[in-house]
Amino acid sequence: MRPEKSVEDLAVEAEVVQGIDVGALVGVHGAQRGSRHVSDAPLSEQNRGGPRDKGRGMTTRHYGSCLCGAVRFEVEGGFDHFFLCHCAFCRKDTGSAHGANLFSTTAKLTWLSGEAQVITYHLPSTRHAKSFCKTCGSALPRAATNASPLVVPAGSLETPVALRPSAHLFVASRADWDHDLETVPMIERLP
Numbered sequence: 001m002r003p004e005k006s007v008e009d010l011a012v013e014a015e016v017v018q019g020i021d022v023g024a025l026v027g028v029h030g031a032q033r034g035s036r037h038v039s040d041a042p043l044s045e046q047n048r049g050g051p052r053d054k055g056r057g058m059t060t061r062h063y064g065s066c067l068c069g070a071v072r073f074e075v076e077g078g079f080d081h082f083f084l085c086h087c088a089f090c091r092k093d094t095g096s097a098h099g100a101n102l103f104s105t106t107a108k109l110t111w112l113s114g115e116a117q118v119i120t121y122h123l124p125s126t127r128h129a130k131s132f133c134k135t136c137g138s139a140l141p142r143a144a145t146n147a148s149p150l151v152v153p154a155g156s157l158e159t160p161v162a163l164r165p166s167a168h169l170f171v172a173s174r175a176d177w178d179h180d181l182e183t184v185p186m187i188e189r190l191p
């Protein structure tokens with residue numbers, strides 16, 4: 001049994017992960033440098049859109065929506081990082097093993113419909129936030145602010161994501177059942 005986390009522990013997690021800022025991103029990126037996925041040139045060509053692509057006539061565009069379909073959005077530009085975060089806040093707000101979020105300091109988010117449906121919840125005294133559709137509760141992107149880059153829940157996208165996850169974060173906080181999941185039987189559809 002894992003001891004209950006104190007509010008202070010959770011707040012520390014929130015400080016570090018939920019408000020992932022550009023500096024933190026660069027730090028993690030730096031730590032990953034040299035790993036095949038991060039430094040692989042063709043991969044970064046595919047995934048880094050933005051101004052550099054304009055000269056070549058290539059622009060990366062992703063589209064996404066919520067479950068009920070009221071909210072639709074476009075992200076123009078590439079993603080810098082893709083993190084699977086197992087912290088207690090991400091587990092709680094996704095109801096799952098981990099959050100799966102794409103981050104970009106250069107891409108532009110445009111709401112194509114339903115912007116008024118989008119609610120952003122900020123967990124008090126932390127930097128954890130979550131945007132979601134007020135009708136169906138689906139996770140939705142959060143536009144960049146001075147404090148954090150654009151955050152896009154990978155599961156909200158309909159277009160393919162070529163970028164592989166950069167890292168699992170906060171594995172020390174993962175659910176007690178979240179071990180060796182690749183060894184669990186894989187069934188194509190319903191059993």
Ligand SMILES: [Zn+2]
Pocket residue numbers: 066067068069070071133134135136137138
């Ligand atoms: Zn919805």
Ligand SMILES: [Zn+2]
Pocket residue numbers: 017018085086087088089090091099170
């Ligand atoms: Zn997290």
